[in-house]
Amino acid sequence: KGLKDQMVIDAGQKHFGATVCKSCGMVYSAANPEDEAHHIQYHQRLLEGIKYVNWKNEHVAAEFWDGKIVLIRQSDPKYATKKAEDVRQLVDSELGFKQVVLTCPTQIQTYLFVSNEKKIIGCLIAEPVRRAFRVLSEPTTELDSPNKSGLEPQRVWCCSTEPENVFCGISRIWVFSLMRRKRVASRMVDVLRRTFCFGSYLSTDEIAFSDPTPDGKVFAIKYCQT
Ligand code: ACO
Numbered sequence: 001k002g003l004k005d006q007m008v009i010d011a012g013q014k015h016f017g018a019t020v021c022k023s024c025g026m027v028y029s030a031a032n033p034e035d036e037a038h039h040i041q042y043h044q045r046l047l048e049g050i051k052y053v054n055w056k057n058e059h060v061a062a063e064f065w066d067g068k069i070v071l072i073r074q075s076d077p078k079y080a081t082k083k084a085e086d087v088r089q090l091v092d093s094e095l096g097f098k099q100v101v102l103t104c105p106t107q108i109q110t111y112l113f114v115s116n117e118k119k120i121i122g123c124l125i126a127e128p129v130r131r132a133f134r135v136l137s138e139p140t141t142e143l144d145s146p147n148k149s150g151l152e153p154q155r156v157w158c159c160s161t162e163p164e165n166v167f168c169g170i171s172r173i174w175v176f177s178l179m180r181r182k183r184v185a186s187r188m189v190d191v192l193r194r195t196f197c198f199g200s201y202l203s204t205d206e207i208a209f210s211d212p213t214p215d216g217k218v219f220a221i222k223y224c225q226t
């Protein structure tokens with residue numbers, strides 16, 4: 001960046017007082033009372049939502065040096081499914097999903113990545129699906145860089161016209177903003193592939209990401225290539 005650009009950025013930050021909260025990750029302006037009130041509300045809701053209390057007979061699907069993955073099925077006790085539901089609502093509000101209907105609510109499986117600090121830093125919700133349409137177009141690098149044309153980043157992707165057989169649909173995948181790019185999502189998908197269908201390891205062709213966001217799409221393409 002040129003010196004001039006840098007000065008504009010610095011001045012902008014001073015003026016708006018943009019701060020990133022180190023615990024909830026929200027970017028807000030401490031100088032703006034409305035923004036700060038919004039932050040406090042978000043902060044409390046998030047920290048409450050991601051708090052994890054170990055429960056009896058929890059199903060630990062995998063353990064890592066930095067945490068574990070807990071699997072919740074709809075047939076599990078109420079306290080477990082309640083937590084899964086609370087996290088889903090949190091994730092839905094972050095993704096801007098409103099009242100999205102799950103195709104088979106009784107068959108969903110929720111994978112929670114729980115950190116050593118007992119915080120839920122990742123969530124993956126999977127459901128059985130039979131057929132899906134493959135997304136054909138590649139994401140443009142424009143998604144990462146500022147959009148020169150001033151247009152919305154493109155979110156309409158080309159789909160194949162013939163549905164393909166898949167077994168597992170990823171209906172939601174989310175990682176806490178301050179914990180991204182540490183392979184939390186990759187590890188949740190790995191564990192899903194190993195545990196979703198009893199006795200078989202799903203290939204990347206047998207899983208589908210439903211209606212992915214730009215982040216979701218970049219991740220899915222990268223994950224399925226490796
Ligand atoms: N930009 C570019 N590449 C990315 C990005 C990104 N934002 N996210 C992941 N990747 C690629 C990278 O190559 C990465 O490997 P690297 O870090 O070694 O380069 C690789 O994917 C693996 O990434 P992970 O670390 O496993 O992914 P992460 O734990 O950060 O989670 C996720 C990815 C879930 C998409 C996260 O960014 C997120 O929660 N975003 C907001 C919510 C969202 O949009 N979720 C997807 C909704 S779509 C759906 O639910 C079906």
Ligand code: ZN
Nearest residue numbers: 021023024043
């Ligand atoms: Zn905060």
